[in-house]
Amino acid sequence: MRRGPTGGVEVEVSRVGPDGVVTWGDDVSRAGGGSMEKEADGKFSLRLFSVHPADAGLYRCAVSVYAGRLTPGPSSPATITQRSEWVTVSLKTDDVRVSASVDLPRRPLLRRGSTITMLCNVSVETSASSQVEVQWLQKPKEPARKDVTFSEDATAQLIATLSYDGLTRIYSNASDLSVDRVSETSYRLRIFSAREEDQGHYQCQAEVWLQDPRGGWYNTGSRAESETVHLYLYARVADLLLIPLVVGVSSALFVGVLIIATVTCCFMKRLARQRSRIRK
Structure with a gap:
């Protein structure tokens, strides 16, 4: 049985049944490989290979x-069960620095x-072979409190991930996105046909x-968070030209109507004077 370094839920790592068959109950332990053996009467050993921090x-x-x-069955209740005291297993891991x-x-x-286009520049210092998993987050508004960080803010949304093995996951249903690795230390996020909803803070x-x-x-477990950048989108040139176009057309129409009305008014007055002279 195992618990995390700070306690928590107890999980079964391995079990050897009355028939001598070993079963593994924890995916983390099985990933690195291991063995459980009966060394002597009343003595069993558990070995985990290629252990990880987990x-x-x-x-x-x-x-x-x-x-x-x-030969008790799998669901047969035990007559009695005794548990040992807990022992602490600590691991010395490679020093890893990341920014x-x-x-x-x-x-x-x-x-x-x-x-x-946004670039995430990552620096890793370690003596072992390493890979980096990069996540992109967007937050459309400022945090409600100044003491709340970007990742703790409830409005921050995970929009894309590039896993350590190159697998891309897109979580946004808005604009089209893509993430890729452009160099050994640089990772790219691209937003195609950016819209107003894409504005906000990114990290x-x-x-x-x-x-x-x-x-x-x-x-x-070593991770780093960048500072945030604010994305503001200006209106398109076509949108900027639309306002003067509308104003220009409206002004032209107004001037045209005014000229037609003036000409028509003068013509009607002149026609009225001519009719008045003829009657006299």
């Missing part, structure tokens, strides 16, 4: 006795309908994954 925590064993039954910064190029002028988060001796990858 394997650290509190461990204990539980022994169940099925009196009067040579992240986000860059929003503002040239040319960012306009609605254009493609917006990238980086998590470091290391490779174990067996070739598997595991999350080290």
